[in-house]
Amino acid sequence: MTPTARQIPDRLTTPAQRLFKSWEALLLAVAIGIFVLNSFASPYFLNVWNLSDATFNFTEKAMIAFAMALLIISGEIDLSVASIIALASTAMGAAAQFGAGTTELVLIGMGVGMLCGAFNAVLVTIMGLPSIVVTIGTMSLFRGISFIVLGDGAFRGYPESFAFFGQGYIWWVFSFEIFLFAIFAVIYAVVLHKTNFGRAVFAIGNNATGALFSGIRVQRVKFILFLLTGLMAGVAAVCLTSRLGSTRPSIALGWELEVITMVVLGGVNILGGSGSIPGVVIAAFVMGLVTFGLGLLNVPGIVMSIFLGLLLIGVIALPRLWAQLAARRA
């Protein structure tokens, strides 16, 4: 080695620099900002039990958002998740009328969720139909079945032990749902970022044909992702039904929008190919804090949806506008 050889760094940015410039860091700053603003805006905000209640705003949606993130990264989308909740909840309600126990109810909820996911999966991966139209169709179909069964009625009368999933606490202020949320966050983060399956999901989202030629079973991976999304919607249905203690066909109406907002806010590219689970986790907290903070200030739910809509468009638009501005200046 000659002494004149120049040191060429193998990385242009250090991992720390990349971390600070990442979407997740920005999002975390936003979350902390909202937290601080909220604690100034309302004296009731900084109370562990209030904060614990606030987590119910997002835990169920976030469970679906994890699976949805993988699905969107792979270049597909599922708009039927809220309707899957409705159908799974209706099935559980019907079973409860026939005296099904808590274990059966949970299995039925998750099973119906998975069946719905499988139905979407068959239409998209085996019949080769575009997922956006298929799931717009199944969105009407699943909730429609719920309406046929229930009409304008409701199912009540769930067994008492069933209430644990939505109302129970594991330890101190930490609910069963927030534990489940944390466990799923870890599982999905490991699956997406540390396994071959996760690499395959990214590869498919970037170039499905290329992925196929490199030996990835594209359709099988997508099938599994739809199945997982359905399963998570089923899990969310168990938690939500248990929390509400009743089932109406309009249950979880409009949740697909909030789940997708959460995923996109978490930095997942809506066109597929990139994204991360930590981003989705922080996005879940951001959305939970925003809705909780606005709720403490007596802002009605429909006005909150303006904020969510602006948030959804804003977080995508601002970086793009920024890049356009930078390109013009250069």
Next chain:
Amino acid sequence: MLKRLVKSREMILLSAILVLLVLISTRFPGFVAPANMANVFNDTAPLIILALGQMVVIVTRCIDLSVAANLALTGMVVAMINTMAPGLPIPIIMAIALTLGAMMGAINGLLVWKVGIPPIVVTLGTMTIFRGIIFLLSDGAWINAHEMSASFTGFPRAVVLGLPMLSWIAILMLGVFFVLVTRTPLGRSFFAVGGNPHAAVYTGINVGRTQFTAFVLSGALAGLTGYLWVARYAVAYVDIAGGFELEVVAACVIGGVSIAGGIGSVGGVLLGALFLGIVKNALPVVHISPFWQLAISGSAIIIAVAFNARANRTQGRVILKSAEHAT
């Protein structure tokens, strides 16, 4: 020529509708009486008008999920204008509705064109924003029939040559869109952009601007329907036409508009909307609970899209058999 006509999607859909009508008429002959058919058409008119706008948006590879919220917001605004200034003539009200709707469409279009956000994200967002704005404007209150002027609510129901004005406006829009889509450079550019955006650029078409125009058209029609809807039902509140955007997309998909862009026709959209309209109106007649409506339109979307995909499958040369499934 004849063979192509028989095999065309419109003919298949038309025969499906005819079979449906025959089935209903065997038990309920009154349903197919001309007067009732005119009622069904009138009832479907808002869906037809919105589906025409949605068609040009979908043809350019976009989607507009904000139409129902746009409709509700415009409807609320014109209803409020009417309560404040009952003397304002209807043409001015309609001009306001068209402009307001077009402006909301332009917001969608600009975000897609200038900022490059995927249309589904833009319109999911504006959908909730528009609904929220209605609440801010109205404070959640309803505007009821007695607060609206007689001319305001009377216009869509006014019968001219045997049909209400609402039906005539739908017929007028069908004519306008047929000419626009098949006989103008703009109409061709919609299809060019949807068929192959890269090729469209090389032929001198501004892709983003064409998509912007499609959104403005869709928004303007949603605005116009907003007035007609509020006037016809004589009530305006936050949730009017809730979920109607899905029915509009369903009418397009059933009518053979390809969600991948580049394929669609005015005739198909008309038939798609009529199919949904007939099903909706027939359910109470054949004593099926109206709660079946949602599941039926969902199934119709899935069947239609499966059918469309099968018809378009043979396009292009298959180089590697399994690669076909990858896209």
